[in-house]
């Protein structure tokens with residue numbers, strides 16, 4: 159596809175999404191997210207050859223929330239390698255992202271690194287022996303290097319809002335600690351986790367930041383190719399929680415969603431795609447974002463399943 163075709167495609171998708179009546183429901187369990195205007199949609203595409211295209215509200219910052227779990231997993235795999243898998247599994251959970259149900263049955267080992275329990279373990283692992291400030295600095299350095307953009311920050315008001323209302327995550331953290339699967343105090347790890355979730359990015363920045371998972375000559379090589387393959391596999395099977403099967407069915411690409419309405423999608427060897435629209439479907443994944451990447455995958459033929 160040439161430049162004009164990509165631009166036309168993204169603008170057509172953005173116009174179609176903004177005209178869609180059912181835009182889902184904005185997350186309200188983090189009060190600071192509840193006030194975001196649902197009438198927004200942005201999409202950005204960073205191709206493996208270095209070109210970048212965007213449409214809609216692609217330059218409006220939003221809270222990346224659980225998309226941050228991709229970056230912390232990359233750091234944890236770099237630091238711990240396979241030792242990480244002693245503390246967290248690699249299977250889809252089939253349950254909502256914040257569920258505590260399986261943890262009891264499975265002895266405090268979360269199913270995967272993308273549900274909240276698993277992501278808390280990942281953050282706890284990279285925090286070990288460090289101050290939250292140092293680890294948050296490391297996460298930001300990684301994201302900024304990936305996006306090649308120093309202007310990426312944490313929204314303190316979102317972090318505070320979640321700290322004040324994060325009882326479920328605190329419960330998960332204490333439960334993990336009770337099972338001996340926590341190194342730091344639940345307060346310290348949850349505080350770090352709430353701040354990583356409160357990183358603010360635009361769809362354009364997020365698409366650029368995802369290039370390290372695409373492979374190809376223009377992609378920043380921040381982690382090994384081995385880790386790139388594994389993170390993509392986990393994004394495909396677990397990146398949308400109990401909506402992962404449906405996302406794979408409809409889109410056919412690895413993706414990671416967040417309750418801020420962002421989704422990072424990887425077309426291996428081809429492109430990193432970011433979509434954002436704050437309204438969520440019942441699984442807590444962006445309603446229009448999912449629809450948009452479904453259109454994009456169909457139009458480009460990029461599904462990994464042919």
Ligand SMILES: NC(=O)CC[C@H](N)C(=O)O
Nearest residue numbers: 223224255274355416417
């Ligand atoms: N799915 C998400 O984006 C959840 C992230 C959010 N910070 C939480 O822990 O509840």
